[in-house]
Amino acid sequence: MRMRTGSEPVTARSPLRLRLVLALCGLTWAVFGLIAFSLTGRPGWAAACGALVVLALTDAAVVVRRIRQGPRYQPGRDVPPYEAGQDGRDGFGR
Numbered sequence: 001m002r003m004r005t006g007s008e009p010v011t012a013r014s015p016l017r018l019r020l021v022l023a024l025c026g027l028t029w030a031v032f033g034l035i036a037f038s039l040t041g042r043p044g045w046a047a048a049c050g051a052l053v054v055l056a057l058t059d060a061a062v063v064v065r066r067i068r069q070g071p072r073y074q075p076g077r078d079v080p081p082y083e084a085g086q087d088g089r090d091g092f093g094r
Contacts (some may be wrong), residue, residue: 020063027056 033049 023056023060
């Protein structure tokens, strides 16, 4: 088993673009379901698809916001960037 170096958060990649594609696919199918169930007179299923539309739109908006923030986003000026091994620890407080 390999020891952790503490640099894994720096080298990790987030699949935000894949998540955006999946959210847009879900949005497409939810809109299709909303229209189809509305036209066939099934209000319960149409409401469920409407809720999925809202969830998919919210998820897509969050993903777009995070993509625009960039890969090195820090929450504020008073929060220093994470540097592994800066204090002699391994990233887990040990």
